[in-house]
Amino acid sequence: MGGEGSLRLHPWALSVEGLLLGDEEGEDEGVTAERRIDPQVEVGIEAWGPLEPRVESPLEGVLFVDGVRRVDAGVVQQEGGHLYWGLFGSYGVGAVECRHRQARVVVEHVERRLVLGGGTVPDLLRIPCGSSVLEYRGVLSRNRQQEVRGELQRLMRDKEGALISSLGDGLLLMVDGPLTFQVPRDMPVLGYAKSHYRRYLEDPKLVQVVLDLPPGTRTPLFLIPREGGHDLLSCYARVAPSPIPRHPLVGIVRLEMWAAMGLEAAVRLADLATALIPRFASSAQWDPRAPVNLHPVAALEERLRHRLGDHGWVRRGIEQFLFRGGEES
Amino acid sequence: MTQVGLVLGTEDAYPLEFWVGVAEGQYLQLDDVVYVETEVPGLKKGVKIYGVVDLVRSRYEGARFDSDVFRASEGILPVGIATSAHVSVTRVDPEIYVPPRPGQAVHRASGEERDRALFFDTMTRRFPVGLARDGQPLWADLDYLDGTKGAHVNIAGISGVATKTSYAMFLLYSLFHHPNTAEAQGVKNASAIIFNVKGEDLLFLDRPNARLRDEHRHIYQAMGLPVGPFQDVRLWAPPAKSNPFELVPDTDARQDGVGVFCWSLKEFCQGRLLRFLFADADTESQLAYAVAAAERYLFEKTAGQPRGQAWVQVDGRRLTSFQDLVSLLDEEEKVFSRLAPATVAAFRRRLWACLDTVGHLIRGDGDLDAEKHRIDPTAHKLSVVHITKLHDQAKRFVVGVVLKQLLEAKDSQGTREPLLFVVLDELNKYAPREGWSPLKEVVLDIAERGRSLGVILIGAQQTASEVERRVVTNAAFRVTGRLDMAEAERSEYGFLGDFARRRAAILTSGSLFFSQPSIPLPVLVRFPFPAWATRHEEARSPDPWSRLR
Numbered sequence: 001m002g003g004e005g006s007l008r009l010h011p012w013a014l015s016v017e018g019l020l021l022g023d024e025e026g027e028d029e030g031v032t033a034e035r036r037i038d039p040q041v042e043v044g045i046e047a048w049g050p051l052e053p054r055v056e057s058p059l060e061g062v063l064f065v066d067g068v069r070r071v072d073a074g075v076v077q078q079e080g081g082h083l084y085w086g087l088f089g090s091y092g093v094g095a096v097e098c099r100h101r102q103a104r105v106v107v108e109h110v111e112r113r114l115v116l117g118g119g120t121v122p123d124l125l126r127i128p129c130g131s132s133v134l135e136y137r138g139v140l141s142r143n144r145q146q147e148v149r150g151e152l153q154r155l156m157r158d159k160e161g162a163l164i165s166s167l168g169d170g171l172l173l174m175v176d177g178p179l180t181f182q183v184p185r186d187m188p189v190l191g192y193a194k195s196h197y198r199r200y201l202e203d204p205k206l207v208q209v210v211l212d213l214p215p216g217t218r219t220p221l222f223l224i225p226r227e228g229g230h231d232l233l234s235c236y237a238r239v240a241p242s243p244i245p246r247h248p249l250v251g252i253v254r255l256e257m258w259a260a261m262g263l264e265a266a267v268r269l270a271d272l273a274t275a276l277i278p279r280f281a282s283s284a285q286w287d288p289r290a291p292v293n294l295h296p297v298a299a300l301e302e303r304l305r306h307r308l309g310d311h312g313w314v315r316r317g318i319e320q321f322l323f324r325g326g327e328e329s
Numbered sequence: 330m331t332q333v334g335l336v337l338g339t340e341d342a343y344p345l346e347f348w349v350g351v352a353e354g355q356y357l358q359l360d361d362v363v364y365v366e367t368e369v370p371g372l373k374k375g376v377k378i379y380g381v382v383d384l385v386r387s388r389y390e391g392a393r394f395d396s397d398v399f400r401a402s403e404g405i406l407p408v409g410i411a412t413s414a415h416v417s418v419t420r421v422d423p424e425i426y427v428p429p430r431p432g433q434a435v436h437r438a439s440g441e442e443r444d445r446a447l448f449f450d451t452m453t454r455r456f457p458v459g460l461a462r463d464g465q466p467l468w469a470d471l472d473y474l475d476g477t478k479g480a481h482v483n484i485a486g487i488s489g490v491a492t493k494t495s496y497a498m499f500l501l502y503s504l505f506h507h508p509n510t511a512e513a514q515g516v517k518n519a520s521a522i523i524f525n526v527k528g529e530d531l532l533f534l535d536r537p538n539a540r541l542r543d544e545h546r547h548i549y550q551a552m553g554l555p556v557g558p559f560q561d562v563r564l565w566a567p568p569a570k571s572n573p574f575e576l577v578p579d580t581d582a583r584q585d586g587v588g589v590f591c592w593s594l595k596e597f598c599q600g601r602l603l604r605f606l607f608a609d610a611d612t613e614s615q616l617a618y619a620v621a622a623a624e625r626y627l628f629e630k631t632a633g634q635p636r637g638q639a640w641v642q643v644d645g646r647r648l649t650s651f652q653d654l655v656s657l658l659d660e661e662e663k664v665f666s667r668l669a670p671a672t673v674a675a676f677r678r679r680l681w682a683c684l685d686t687v688g689h690l691i692r693g694d695g696d697l698d699a700e701k702h703r704i705d706p707t708a709h710k711l712s713v714v715h716i717t718k719l720h721d722q723a724k725r726f727v728v729g730v731v732l733k734q735l736l737e738a739k740d741s742q743g744t745r746e747p748l749l750f751v752v753l754d755e756l757n758k759y760a761p762r763e764g765w766s767p768l769k770e771v772v773l774d775i776a777e778r779g780r781s782l783g784v785i786l787i788g789a790q791q792t793a794s795e796v797e798r799r800v801v802t803n804a805a806f807r808v809t810g811r812l813d814m815a816e817a818e819r820s821e822y823g824f825l826g827d828f829a830r831r832r833a834a835i836l837t838s839g840s841l842f843f844s845q846p847s848i849p850l851p852v853l854v855r856f857p858f859p860a861w862a863t864r865h866e867e868a869r870s871p872d873p874w875s876r877l878r
Contacts, residue, residue, distance in 0.1 A: 101404035131432075280405050285394065295405045299391055303407075 010074035035225035053271035061099030066176035092304035117143030129317030240291035338431025379446035384415035457552035459854030479805030486810025518747035533862035561710035593639035605729035619676035640693035686720035745783035
């Protein structure tokens with residue numbers, strides 16, 4: 001490893017960064033403040049109300065795409081008087097195909113990266129870990145802890161994007177989380193956002209419509225302007241009712257599509273998805289994010305997380321590796 | 330050598346048991362024989378661990394709740410299916426007891442590997458005891474039957490389904506006819522005596538079974554056995570009470586070729602056989618004194634009387650029937666002079682009761698040729714003693730006397746070989762766990778000394794828990810047919826292990842668990858439909874034309 005012998009563990013990073021759910025961080029990426037959100041792309045503001053989805057022919061199937069990531073160990077690299085933040089991280093992406101009353105995992109990939117904020121970045125580290133050898137590829141990022149972590153997220157998103165481009169034989173593609181990558185115009189891809197960090201609708205009248213949505217309906221589409229012409233069309237939909245004492249946003253998700261596909265295609269896609277998702281709603285005992293974390297996605301996440309390997313075991317492999325000064329055995 | 334899966338790492342593997350993950354496109358079922366090879370540092374060749382599958386399970390992976398099965402079937406939840414099998418180890422070769430390691434390949438054992446797994450390679454003189462579930466013969470080691478290393482067979486199971494007697498007969502057939510053992514020392518000239526206690530199903534052993542089909546024949550052939558009836562069979566039945574003048578066998582379905590057994594009064598007195606009339610296990614000790622006194626009296630008074638004479642003369646009184654003897658003991662006071670009157674009265678009451686049940690078996694007719702009616706189990710390969718129709722008291726008398734006499738004969742013979750097999754069902758009646766009786770003593774004597782005397786007991790009973798413990802535990806081969814659930818839980822069936830116990834409750838007719846000292850696990854076997862007739866309808870009469878040549 002040569003000069004990389006100066007890699008050291010960043011011990012308490014673990015408790016904060018141990019397990020990140022593949023979620024909607026970066027939801028605000030690229031949102032421009034110059035143009036405002038336009039709620040009138042589908043109907044006028046006076047006509048805003050819940051919409052029953054119109055589905056002419058039932059879907060043949062749907063592909064759910066998701067990824068998970070994890071910081072295996074936080075590290076600091078020292079070179080002379082410079083300190084660089086870094087991490088050993090793993091992420092997995094995969095897809096579940098639900099078709100002909102059968103749900104099966106069709107793809108799953110796991111990759112590992114050593115993200116460093118600077119200094120000498122190795123091409124590849126081979127870390128012995130029990131019966132296997134884990135391969136971490138080196139990646140350079142900006143030298144801030146947040147950026148280092150964000151890089152892992154970005155890598156995972158890119159992988160998801162690559163996976164989606166390789167999939168899609170006409171099936172509806174539902175990506176867990178907001179859309180962060182471009183796809184061909186004719187690809188039926190939807191982003192499925194579960195958390196509501198940002199308020200897109202300011203008008204209390206419109207917000208009331210969202211809160212009062214009956215299960216299986218959606219709001220009219222609204223336009224989210226983004227930089228570089230990557231505008232989004234979005235709507236809220238209700239997966240399941242939200243009984244007291246839950247707050248009324250429980251059971252609500254936000255769907256988003258690239259505006260480039262055109263309004264008509266977006267309406268069709270939103271209708272299909274709105275009609276589809278209640279069927280896949282998870283139950284509270286299965287997932288703390290029920291009902292919005294859909295069953296196929298919850299199961300895929302669990303499986304991908306499992307594929308990342310036992311965290312304690314992987315971490316021990318890394319520690320041992322660093323302790324030996326980067327020798328493989 | 331088919332690889333069927335890998336050793337699981339999510340369940341602990343031990344030197345004596347482990348789990349196998351069954352590979353896609355493969356299967357393992359109960360009773361399959363498998364092996365895995367594992368390396369031991371410093372050892373050139375690996376250690377082979379052989380075992381038998383005793384549990385197979387299949388489950389969802391990725392599902393957390395029972396109701397997930399519905400979500401999976403609706404195509405909402407993606408799940409995987411994992412099938413694994415539990416293996417109980419039978420053999421470790423060489424004997425280094427290490428667990429197999431997770432991920433090691435598990436193979437289905439066939440041919441030589443199967444022989445090694447079940448220790449067949451160590452059996453120099455082996456005979457088939459049925460087909461195992463894989464359609465291959467299960468072998469038993471003659472050394473554990475003929476007394477070399479052990480002896481005796483015990484068969485347990487509820488009646489009807491368990492087919493205990495049928496299996497005992499099959500064992501004898503296999504032993505007497507398989508090329509490996511038919512000519513073996515001790516077996517070649519061996520003979521067997523069978524007490525037929527139920528129905529008349531053993532009266533046609535010497536006739537081929539007309540209902541035998543090709544599929545049955547194939548099972549015999551798979552074991553290397555000829556297909557046919559028993560040879561050199563002698564049938565014995567008690568005399569019919571209905572005919573006081575002539576000795577005719579008391580059988581319904583078959584009369585021809587059936588000998589009549591009975592004992593002469595002289596034999597009764599000189600052989601001290603009176604005790605076997607009091608063979609119920611609850612014989613009180615006081616009564617035993619009376620029996621002993623009467624036996625001594627009869628023995629002394631009839632000593633030195635002419636050979637070949639059935640009747641006896643006691644103090645000038647000529648006794649020509651059992652009734653005469655009962656009357657004598659009823660009237661003769663000096664026999665019981667030192668006993669309490671109540672004891673004597675009880676003795677006489679019982680003796681009178683025997684008159685009707687056993688009286689016709691003990692005779693003093695002037696023209697009786699006792700030798701002709703004496704059961705000599707060594708004179709024929711197979712002797713069947715038909716006691717079905719006798720009263721319980723008479724059954725005990727016959728079994729007790731025959732066993733006592735054959736033991737005495739073996740004792741004086743002084744050599745173990747040729748072997749003599751004794752097939753006795755309803756052991757719980759003849760050697761019950763509680764109490765003492767002269768009959769139980771004889772059975773126990775066979776169980777304990779039979780191995781050195783060359784008398785091999787093939788005993789059977791519905792419930793081993795009701796039979797004298799020493800009789801059961803002395804059996805080297807333990808066989809179990811279907812058992813009542815509660816009975817299967819008893820400690821007598823500890824050799825079955827947990828899984829076989831549960832299965833014993835659902836065994837079908839013709840299937841049994843066979844346990845032998847050479848193999849540390851009971852193995853499920855099925856045995857073929859009898860090649861000999863078991864009732865009149867199955868008996869094919871010899872073709873009369875076959876004699877014309």
